[in-house]
Amino acid sequence: MQEIQDKFNGAYIHYMLNTFTYNEIEYTITGPIEVISETQLHVETDKGIILVDDTMDIYKELTNG
Amino acid sequence: MSTFNWWGDWRPSLTPHTSNLQPTDLIECTSIVGGATVNTAITGAQIIAAASGGSATWGGITGTLSAQTDLQTALNAKQPTLVSGTNIKTVNSNSLLGSGDISLPSNKLSAIGTNVTGTTANTISANALLPANTLVTGKPCMIHIKARGRRVGSSVLAVIACGMYRNTSVSLSGATFLGQIQIGATNTLGQFERHLFWDGAGNVSVHFPNTLVSDMINNGTYTTSVINPAVDNYFLYTIQCSNAGDTGQIQWGLHTLYA
Numbered sequence: 001m002q003e004i005q006d007k008f009n010g011a012y013i014h015y016m017l018n019t020f021t022y023n024e025i026e027y028t029i030t031g032p033i034e035v036i037s038e039t040q041l042h043v044e045t046d047k048g049i050i051l052v053d054d055t056m057d058i059y060k061e062l063t064n065g
Numbered sequence: 066m067s068t069f070n071w072w073g074d075w076r077p078s079l080t081p082h083t084s085n086l087q088p089t090d091l092i093e094c095t096s097i098v099g100g101a102t103v104n105t106a107i108t109g110a111q112i113i114a115a116a117s118g119g120s121a122t123w124g125g126i127t128g129t130l131s132a133q134t135d136l137q138t139a140l141n142a143k144q145p146t147l148v149s150g151t152n153i154k155t156v157n158s159n160s161l162l163g164s165g166d167i168s169l170p171s172n173k174l175s176a177i178g179t180n181v182t183g184t185t186a187n188t189i190s191a192n193a194l195l196p197a198n199t200l201v202t203g204k205p206c207m208i209h210i211k212a213r214g215r216r217v218g219s220s221v222l223a224v225i226a227c228g229m230y231r232n233t234s235v236s237l238s239g240a241t242f243l244g245q246i247q248i249g250a251t252n253t254l255g256q257f258e259r260h261l262f263w264d265g266a267g268n269v270s271v272h273f274p275n276t277l278v279s280d281m282i283n284n285g286t287y288t289t290s291v292i293n294p295a296v297d298n299y300f301l302y303t304i305q306c307s308n309a310g311d312t313g314q315i316q317w318g319l320h321t322l323y324a
Contacts, residue, residue, distance in 0.1 A: 022239045025291070037186045037305065042242055048290030049242035049275065051187070051230060056238055 020058040022050075033062060088113055157198055178315030180217060181304035187228060190214075190315035191302040192235045200294035204324065205265040211258035212302045212318040216248045216311070223307035224249045227315060229259060230301040233293070240301055241290045244275045248313070267291055 018029045031044030039054040041062060052059050090109030095102050131137045147153045149160035159167050178191030191212075200206065214227030224247045232240035248255040257278045261269045270289040272280035292298060300320050304313035 023233075040187050040237070047241070048271075048288050051237045051240045051242060053238050 020061070022052075022056055022058060086112060157201060174320055176300075176302060176315070176318040178302055178304070178318065180312050180314045181306065182217075182312040183309050185306055185309050187226070187237060187303050187305040189235060189237060189301050190304045190313070191318045193300045193302075193318055193320055195231075195298040195300060195320065197295055197297050199322065200263045200292070201265070202267075202294065203265050206263050207323040208261040208263060208269070208320055209258065209323065210243065210261065210300055210318070210320045211256065213254055213256045213316045214246070214248055214302075214304060215254050215314050215316050216251055217314055218252060218312050222311040225307065225311055225313035226303075226305040227255055227257065227313070228301075228303040228305065229257075229318075230303060231292070232299055232301060233296055235299050235301065237301065237303065242275060243271050243300075244277065244280075246276065246278055254316070263292070263294075267293075 020027055020029070025047065027043070027045040027047055027050060029043060030046050033044070034042040036042050036051075039059075041052040041059065043050045043052050043058075043062070052062065054060070086109045088108070088110035092107045092109070092112075094105045094107065096105070097103070145152065147162060149155060149162050153161055155161065156167060161167070174193045174195070176191035176193040181188045181190050195208075210229055212227060212229060214225070216225050226245050226247050228245040229243040230237060230240035231243060232238075243261070244257060244259045246255050246257040255278075259271055259280050261271050263269050268289050269292045270287045272283070273286045273288045275288075277283050277285075300318065302315040302318040304315060306313055
């Protein structure tokens with residue numbers, strides 16, 4: 001179970017997705033997802049904390065979850 | 066009677082010569098001039114001097130090269146043909162043979178940022194290239210990254226955040242987060258630094274948590290991320306204003322490699 005925390009109000013949203021691929025690299029989500037702006041997330045993965053923005057397909061999947 | 070008008074004058078008192086001509090050898094010739102014999106003496110030295118005035122045609126000299134020992138010795142003293150990686154080293158796997166220039170990546174690279182305003186999105190203010198193959202497989206090193214951010218002007222809106230990322234392009238999409246600090250007061254500066262360790266195999270690690278001013282003064286865990294050293298990588302220095310009416314700037318960012 002993954003969770004998204006809003007940077008500003010601290011609220012958590014639980015989310016089940018745990019892997020995504022970007023630029024042919026597969027990432028496994030390993031920790032909280034932080035909303036850092038209206039179009040950007042910080043996603044903690046097995047390959048570091050990745051900035052996910054609304055130009056990436058995974059952004060829509062995460063925020064619609 | 067013979068009609069010859071010259072001949073060699075053999076003297077039985079002299080020792081016959083059987084080896085190579087020497088400068089001290091003496092050759093005498095006798096000719097008949099007006100019915101009288103006229104002797105002419107030629108020394109070996111004269112013949113040798115006359116012969117040395119000739120010249121051989123280049124390419125027409127025959128014989129065995131190694132028999133000319135002084136020439137062979139000089140040739141032996143010459144450096145053999147250079148073969149990259151065999152008798153001449155390479156630089157970061159680049160051959161030094163041939164013409165042209167090999168530009169070596171600097172171990173220091175700074176960046177001057179631009180103002181970020183009018184948005185609350187995390188935005189690149191400055192970037193610095195880490196050229197492909199700067200990080201070498203099998204050669205671990207430390208990359209020291211530091212930056213100074215500035216909250217511009219005298220507005221009293223909200224804090225700004227200064228961040229560090231890395232990516233294979235000048236884009237925050239998919240960028241790896243390295244660290245961040247916040248600047249509260251207006252027209253003030255904030256400086257922070259991180260140390261990335263390149264393990265020589267394909268990964269870099271950085272201190273965690275990522276909101277420290279300096280990872281030199283705190284112990285802590287670290288996060289590891291994959292990096293491809295064969296392609297260009299960029300360090301991205303960002304500004305995020307909590308209020309779009311505020312302005313921030315990365316004044317200066319720098320990364321330095323310590324091998």
